Amino acid sequence: MNTREQTEKIEQMTLSPIATHACDTAGRQYPEEEDDLRTAFSRDRDRIINCKAFRRLKRKTQVFLSPEGDHYRTRLTHTLEVAQIARTIARCLRFNEDLTEAISLGHDLGHTPFGHAGEHALDEICRVHPLEDGSTSFHHYEQSARIVERLEKNGRGLNLTEEVRDGILCHTKGTQAKTPEGRIVRVADRIAYINHDIDDSERAGILKESQLPPEITAVLGNSKRERIDCLVRSVVCCSADGVIRMDEPVQEAFDKLHAFMYKSVYVNPHAKSEESKVPLVIEKLYEYALSPEHLTADMRVIAQQDGIRRAAVDYIAGMTDPYAVELFEKIYVPHSWQLR
Template identity: 55%
Template sequence: MTLREETQRREAEFLSPYACPSAASRGRQRSEEECPIRTPFQRDIDRIVYSKAFRRLKHKTQVFLLPEGDHYRTRMTHTLEVARIARTIARALALNEDLTEAIALGHDLGHTPFGHAGERVLNQLMPGGFAHFRQSVRVVERLEKNGQGLNLTWEVRNGILCHTKGPAAATLEGQVVRLADHIAYINHDIQDALRGGILYPMDIPLQASEVLGFTHRARIDTLVRDAVEASTGQPEIRQSPPVAQAMLALKDFMFQSVYTNPAAKGEEGKAQDMLQALFEYFQKHPDELPDDFQSIRAEESVDRAVCDYIAGMTDPFAVEQFTRRFIPAGWSMK
């Protein structure tokens, strides 16, 4: 018996009947020989972590554009926090932690530069629209490894696709990631907004705090404990009504006070104008797209290739590309 088979034997013995054991995976788009050590979901974790798209997350906006300071979240730190919250819930419910972690680590691979501001402008410019959760699937299926994709399992790709809206994921592990994503971003965005002087502690709705807690730590602890208690023995991931209502109130508060606050979002218009200018430039000059995107241009469309290229940019790389093409370079006499 290989180490992988021993792990799968233990999964069958200890996982919840509602969990997705790796031996029951629907498989990959392209069949592969099994690893003697790692389960399919463990291999997916490694493929995501070693991908270029994952590394770029460290230079992509979470909420605050190009923040000055070392402690604001980026898309990378958000992803890691989601993974930790999701694994804690999955472990408590005897779900498959490896599948949960793979979905969590891959859920935002398709996010644009400048966060949701970038997503909105690409949605306007790209024929057929744009959504980061669909782009995340496209990254792992088409864009990584020089167009070969990462060849992830069906369950991981389904969890990535369903992590934000629309139908629930087919696995409880995917449903855990959707909830963990909301728990993470609402609470760390509050913490970053407090650090940035956008919010003050007394601004947070009292009714939500009385249910969830008055600190970052207390809120996450309440939300995680509640998800475990409400979902134990259930075929779906749930929250108790009081906690769900308090979390929704906190989310509404954040949209009103932070996500649309000019003090926090005043620069987003500039970022969107910049991405639009780049999109239109590469539409007119597709030969300047990198070689990796020329096959997409030929097989799909120029717009698709341009959208994929811009969506994959980090914040500083987008600024550099704009500067190179639209800002006159200095000239010095020697």
């Protein structure tokens, strides 16, 4: 019995009966030999950490566009916070931590530059200019799945297990993930972003923690630590059957907190003033990318196989915030020059 088989046996002995066991995976997109050290899900986690899209997350917006300061969240730090919360919940419920972590680390790989403003701008482009595959919308969770299935490794994808790909695709709105581990990531994502958005909003001078409504803090607590602890404990206490949920008073307070944040931060004119510039930048970059010679080598391959509009959207979606701004300036902003 090799190391992987020993780990799989330990999983069968220690995990919840309704947990997802690595030895029972539905498999990968195309067959490959098993590793003798790592389970299928731990291999997926390692592949995601080592892919290019994961490294780009460090320079992608979370909630505020290009903030000045080292302590604001990026899409990468958000991803790590989601993984930490999700693993805690999975460990307490005796679900598969490797699967939970892999989904967490991959869930936001498809986020665009400029956060949700960039996502909305690409969605509008797809609505007006349908892609060759018939798509008339753009959603970051679908792009995350496309990255791991199609775009990474020069068009070969990461060949992840079905459980990880399903969890990535279903981490937000719409259909719930097939596994309890995937469903954990969905709630962990929401717990993470709402609480760290409060922290970043206070750092930006947009919101003070003391402004949170008393009917919310009375249930969830008065600090980020207290709120996350309360939410995680509620999920753990109520979700042993694999239906990931909170008790009713906590869920109600959490929903009120989200509504408060939406009104106070997510549509706040001061916090979002720069986002009005995003559609123009994305539109101009799209027009530029419709010429194959302007694409990177790997995107030119995608253009040949999937169509130029699909490749242009993939190219822009993969950009970091600074790269998108620098490319826009290079193309459209006049630069000074000297006569010789």
